[in-house]
Amino acid sequence: MTKRRIVIGIRIVTIAAIAVFALTTPGFTSPISINALLNAISFIGCVAVGMTFITLTGNIMSLCLGATLSASALIFLASLSAGILPAFVLALAFGIIVTAAQGLLVGYFRANPILVSIAGLSLLIGGADLATGGQRIYPGGEGLQVFKGRIAGIPVEALYFFATVVIGQFVLSFTRIGRVMTMVGSNARAATAAGINTAAAITWAYVMAGACAAVSGVLLAARYGSGDMELGTGYDYTAIAAVLVGGTAIQGGSGSVVRTLIGVTVIAVIEVVLLLRGFSQQLQYLITGLIVLAVIMLHTIGERR
Amino acid sequence: MPDGPPILAVEGVTKRFGPNEVLKNVTLSIGAQEIRAICGENGAGKSTLVKVFTGVHQVDGGVVLVDGKPTAIPSPLHAQEFGIALVAQELSLAPALSVLDNIWLGNRKVPLFHRRKELREQARAALEKVGLGDLPPETPVSQLSIGRRQLVEIARMLTRDARVLILDEPTATLSDVEIERIFSALRALKSEGKSIIYITHRLGEVFEICDSVSVLRNGELVGTRPTAEIDRGELMRMMLGRSLGEMYPKWTNMPGKRMLVVEHLSVPGIVHDFNLAARRGEVVCLAGQVGSGAIEALRALAGLVAAATGNVTAMDQPIRLRSVQRAQRAQVQFISEDRAGEGVFLNLSVAQNLVANCLGLHSRFGMLRHGDLREAAAKLATAAGVDLARLRSPADELSGGNQQKLAFGRAISGDEPGVLLMNEPTRGVDVGARAEIYRLIREFCDRGYCIVMASSDIEEVLGMSDIIVSMYRGRQIATYRRGEVNQQQVLADITHPAAAA
Numbered sequence: 001m002t003k004r005r006i007v008i009g010i011r012i013v014t015i016a017a018i019a020v021f022a023l024t025t026p027g028f029t030s031p032i033s034i035n036a037l038l039n040a041i042s043f044i045g046c047v048a049v050g051m052t053f054i055t056l057t058g059n060i061m062s063l064c065l066g067a068t069l070s071a072s073a074l075i076f077l078a079s080l081s082a083g084i085l086p087a088f089v090l091a092l093a094f095g096i097i098v099t100a101a102q103g104l105l106v107g108y109f110r111a112n113p114i115l116v117s118i119a120g121l122s123l124l125i126g127g128a129d130l131a132t133g134g135q136r137i138y139p140g141g142e143g144l145q146v147f148k149g150r151i152a153g154i155p156v157e158a159l160y161f162f163a164t165v166v167i168g169q170f171v172l173s174f175t176r177i178g179r180v181m182t183m184v185g186s187n188a189r190a191a192t193a194a195g196i197n198t199a200a201a202i203t204w205a206y207v208m209a210g211a212c213a214a215v216s217g218v219l220l221a222a223r224y225g226s227g228d229m230e231l232g233t234g235y236d237y238t239a240i241a242a243v244l245v246g247g248t249a250i251q252g253g254s255g256s257v258v259r260t261l262i263g264v265t266v267i268a269v270i271e272v273v274l275l276l277r278g279f280s281q282q283l284q285y286l287i288t289g290l291i292v293l294a295v296i297m298l299h300t301i302g303e304r305r
Numbered sequence: 306m307p308d309g310p311p312i313l314a315v316e317g318v319t320k321r322f323g324p325n326e327v328l329k330n331v332t333l334s335i336g337a338q339e340i341r342a343i344c345g346e347n348g349a350g351k352s353t354l355v356k357v358f359t360g361v362h363q364v365d366g367g368v369v370l371v372d373g374k375p376t377a378i379p380s381p382l383h384a385q386e387f388g389i390a391l392v393a394q395e396l397s398l399a400p401a402l403s404v405l406d407n408i409w410l411g412n413r414k415v416p417l418f419h420r421r422k423e424l425r426e427q428a429r430a431a432l433e434k435v436g437l438g439d440l441p442p443e444t445p446v447s448q449l450s451i452g453r454r455q456l457v458e459i460a461r462m463l464t465r466d467a468r469v470l471i472l473d474e475p476t477a478t479l480s481d482v483e484i485e486r487i488f489s490a491l492r493a494l495k496s497e498g499k500s501i502i503y504i505t506h507r508l509g510e511v512f513e514i515c516d517s518v519s520v521l522r523n524g525e526l527v528g529t530r531p532t533a534e535i536d537r538g539e540l541m542r543m544m545l546g547r548s549l550g551e552m553y554p555k556w557t558n559m560p561g562k563r564m565l566v567v568e569h570l571s572v573p574g575i576v577h578d579f580n581l582a583a584r585r586g587e588v589v590c591l592a593g594q595v596g597s598g599a600i601e602a603l604r605a606l607a608g609l610v611a612a613a614t615g616n617v618t619a620m621d622q623p624i625r626l627r628s629v630q631r632a633q634r635a636q637v638q639f640i641s642e643d644r645a646g647e648g649v650f651l652n653l654s655v656a657q658n659l660v661a662n663c664l665g666l667h668s669r670f671g672m673l674r675h676g677d678l679r680e681a682a683a684k685l686a687t688a689a690g691v692d693l694a695r696l697r698s699p700a701d702e703l704s705g706g707n708q709q710k711l712a713f714g715r716a717i718s719g720d721e722p723g724v725l726l727m728n729e730p731t732r733g734v735d736v737g738a739r740a741e742i743y744r745l746i747r748e749f750c751d752r753g754y755c756i757v758m759a760s761s762d763i764e765e766v767l768g769m770s771d772i773i774v775s776m777y778r779g780r781q782i783a784t785y786r787r788g789e790v791n792q793q794q795v796l797a798d799i800t801h802p803a804a805a806a
Contacts, residue, residue, distance in 0.1 A: 174675075176668040183661060186650040193609060193639060193647050194661045194715070195629040254652050 010298060015262075018269055025273050035155060037272050039223075042161035043216055045264040047232075048239040049168045050212030052260045053205040056172075058185040058252030059106055059113035061240040062206075064120035065213045066232035068095050071124050072217035073227040077137045084143040088218055095214025096207050098124065103206025107199030128229045136228045147222030157219050164212055168257035177204050185252030242267055245295045267292065310373025311336045312500050313358065313389065313469050318367035320353055327353045329524045330367070335469065340491060340501045342511040342532070344544055345521035346735035348704060351504050354521070355471055358502070359391045360384040385413075388468035392458050392475060398446045404432070405442035408461045431460040434497070435490040451595075452483025456490055463494075470494065471502040476510065477733065480594040480761075481800050488514050506735065508537055509764075520544055545737055552740050553768035554747045558787070560771065561585030564755040565637070565724045567606065570615035570626075575601045577779045579615070583724070583757050583772070586750045591759040592766040593776035593799050599759035600642065602776075603726040606757075607639030608632040619724055636723025638662065638716035642732050642759075644705070648712045651701035655691060656682035658700050658711050663718035681718065689714030690741060706738025713745060722753035730758055731765060743769060763795050777802045 022028050047065050054062050076091035102120050105111040149156050172178040180201045184191045191198050216235070221227045246263025248255025270291055274284040314334030320327050328350050335341050345351050356362040357369065360378035368375040371387050378384050384391075398407045408428045409415050415424065428442050435456045446454060455475055462470055472491075476484045491501055491514060503515055511518050512532050520527040520543040527543045535543075563582050570579040576598040583589045593599035605613035608629040617624050619635035632639070641647040650658050659682045660667065667677040686693050689710045695703065700711060709730065716725055730746070731739045746756055746769065760766050766773055773790060775782040775798035782802040785795075 174673055176664050176671050176673055179657075179664060179673060183650055183653065183657075186653050187647075189647045190641075190650055190661075192629065193607070193641055195608075195633040196661075197630070249652075253650070 007298065007301065014295065014298070015266070018266060018273075022269050022273050025276050027276050028273065033272055033276060037268055038155050038158040040268045040271065041264050042155070042157040043220055044235060044238050044242065044268070045161045045261065046164050046212045046216035046219070047235045048242040048260045048264050049164050049257050050209035050216075051236075051239040051243050052168065052246075052248055052255060052257050053181065053208040053212075054113070055240070055243050055248050055250065056185045056252055056255045057181045057202050057205040058188060059202065059205070060250065060252075061114070061236065061243075062099070062102070062117040062120075062209060063114065063236050064099070064102065064117040064124065065209060065239060066235035067121045067124040067229065068098050068210055068213040069217040069220070069232035069235060070227065070229045071095075071098065071128055072214035073221035073231050074128060074132065074137055074229070076218045076221050077139045077227050080139045080144075084146055091218050091221075092211055092214045095210040095217065097210070099206040099210030099213070100203060103203035104199075106206070107202035125229055132228070136226050138226045144222045144225065147219055157223070160215060160219060164215055165257055165261050168208065168212070171208065172256060177201065181205050182253060185254075187253065238267065241292045244299070245292055247299050249299075266295070309337065311370070312372060313502075314370040314373075315354070315357065315364075316368050316370065318354075318357060318364045318369065320350075320357065320362060321365050327524050328357070328364075331521070331524075331526045332367075333519050333526060333529055334370070335500050335502060337500055338495055338498055339517065340495055340503055340515045341529075342503045342505060342515035342518040343521065344505065344508070344511060344518055344540065346544060346737055348523075348735075349521040349544075350524040351521055352473070353524075355391065355473060355502070355504065358384065358389055358469075358471060360389075382413075385465055388466055389471070390462035390465060390467035390469070391471045391473065392455065392462060393473065398454055398458060398461075400447035401445060403443050403445055404428070404440060404449075404457055407446055407457060408432075408442075408464055410461075412465060414465075427464055428460070431463040432457070434463060434493060435460045436486060436493070450483065452479045452486055455479070455483075455487060459490060459494075467499070469500045469502065471504070473504045474506065474733075475503075476505070476507065478595065480596060481796075484510075506733070508540055511540065512537070522546055541736060552736075552743065554744050556747050556750070558587065558771050560587045561753070564620060565606075565757065566618040568616040570602060570605060570613065570617065572598070572601055572605050572610050572613050572779075575779050576605065576613075579781060581757070581774065583755045585722070585753055585755050587755055587771045588746060588750060588769055589755075589757045589772045589774065590766045590770035591757070591774050591776055592761070592763065592795050593759065594761050596778060597761075597776040597799060598779035599761075599776045600728045603639070603728055603757065603759050606632065606637065607726050609639070633662070633719075636719050636721065638719065638723060638725055640712045640716050640725065640727040640730065642729035644708050644712060644733075649700050649708050652699055654697050655686070655700055655703065655711060656696040659685045659689075659691070659696075659714050660718065662715050666718075666720070685714040685718055688717060690745060704735075704738070706734040706742070709734050709738070709742060710745070713742070717749060717754070722749075723755070725749065725754055725756045727756065727758040729760055729762075731760075731762065761799075763792055763799075766795060767792060775799050775802070 027033055047069060050065055051061060072091040072095040075094045076087050079087040079090050102116045105116050106113045147156060151159060180196055183196060184198045184201045188198055220231055242263040243260050244250060245266055246259035248259055270288055271284060274287055311334035316332050318328055318331045343351050353362060357364055360381045360383050369378055370376060399410065405425060405428050409424055425442060432438060432440055437456050475487055495501060505511065515532050517529060517531045519529040522544065561584055564585050565583040567579060567581040571577055579602050591599035591602060604610050605626060606617060608627055608631060611627055613626045617626060619637050622635055624635045625631050645651060660678050663681060667674050667681055682696055683693060686696060691707060691710050691714055700708060703711065730742055734742060750756060771787050773785045775795055777799055782798040
């Protein structure tokens, strides 16, 4: 018990230290850097919220969410001519279908989640290459403002991200399927014995993940006005790092979307601070990696009794 | 017993974890050629004491003596050097490797380049001592029964020159034949001069195999007695600090209408043509050892066995096997014997565990109704005797007995009384909590539940049931009404039934 308190103490001190470090960094509180920070948090954050569901149900991580993001962005851009709302719905549906199919394989056929996601990744990249001929997509079309710009000084992307967080946490805390997802992650065999349809719960977790990745894809597509399959490269890894830094257990059964929000923020703040303090790109990667490792080790030690 | 200083002893040993004193001024000693039982309820300090002996924990007061000399055992590795070896409850053998490899695995005496033949001879000698002389050392461990694996584990300790073997609940998952094997191995080792510390919940084994017994209660040593000088009642009084009174509740049986009818239930290779009718307010016991099919029959009825076939009717409605949801819809609930693996969500709160089976009842349009859930959890906790103050604690902080009550509470969360299928309801549960679970079972019978339980504990079978079905290798041997049968007959049925031949 005392050990747990010490660990909680260390966590608070760590976050306070990062906050002090950030606030004393020249230019951190300038509108430009806050804006950049919020954007970074939003794009990666949506994917991380989606990843939370996969991790929480005991399926470790998906290596396919970045590609799902890119492919949804392409679908969104390609169908913009039909209007912005249909394009958004289409992108969302696409993201959901792609990951739900993986969820079915993992849930009903007990396929290994990592291998399934790698297969999904390669199918998406191959499929997209065939469909676009490897070209970037530059659509014409109006109305992208819905997904960028500002409302009351806050970047619209951030608003969409916070909506994602609220919906995600609502699903976990207040719906039956959310509670069931946590139970499946905690002990899949006990869930089966309790009469829970574990396969359905896992599929729903993947549906949530796909929807979140698609939202991120649409936001990125709107921001750049163009897209290719490179758009989401590396997002899987940053997202799982954020989930773990937030303190969701890698073995599943314990965690929340709010924790992931904290994890994403911590990582993004560290990156911005390092950038502002003039560290080279290589050093930024190195230091971020070390800090992420340290925080995750802290959780691991805290969980051991 | 030969003279000379005791092999292993503690004097005035105290151990604290934070504010809790888990061992208080404990003094006891184990001599050469002695089999010493250590008994006590869960939380009495047995495993802490073992961890002091094996160098996992360091004492906060008092001394540990090896061969009569005060000795520090700073780590498990040092314990190994002093010849103190723990035969773990959860086996630590590598299943894919051979018996020979497992015996030498992690042994510090084996150099990088070694003479395989010599090691083989030594392994063979060790295997012979534990009664496995006929076992080819090349056999992969995965092909051995759990009982034989336990013997291999003991042989492995012997090759490390163990003088004191510590066995922690070695028989919990074994059949009677395998238990007898372990016992004869232990007797042989004793006659060779080894000392054995034997930790068990099963009082019968204390009198069968042990020379003396030390009883711990709340971290204090109640006393050490030669087993020849005390009886079961006395031992229980020492463990509980009071007389147990009646372990099993008294009841008058008023069975109602049939709630569960099973015809021709089969699981290929495991259960053959199982038939059963159980009435409201009745306890039906399937008595059988590991491999008898009793546990698997109940799992099949719960919808957890994919290969199960047969006709099952619950509450006059036919239910289709192979689906837990369908069983639950017919008010058939299952309580697993494997609490950590299948029974309890260890990292979720007690309250979340209690309502796990009734989320549907307390949600609307897919939304949980948290107020209702809180009420339901409190109600179920009260009904199953779970401490209301612990509703928010994670379930893994509860003792085995309390986790079992938790599982019980979960199973009674339906709208109306139904059928409860319980596998080994008191496995790993201490004596005090056991009586409470028996009382709960009868209480729910009175409320109109029908209880079907599988058990390998014959005392429990005779003490609890209205109807006893003895099973052996997947077949029903006989069915008795309460009072029609004695312990010897049931034991004969489940070990070497005449009818099975």
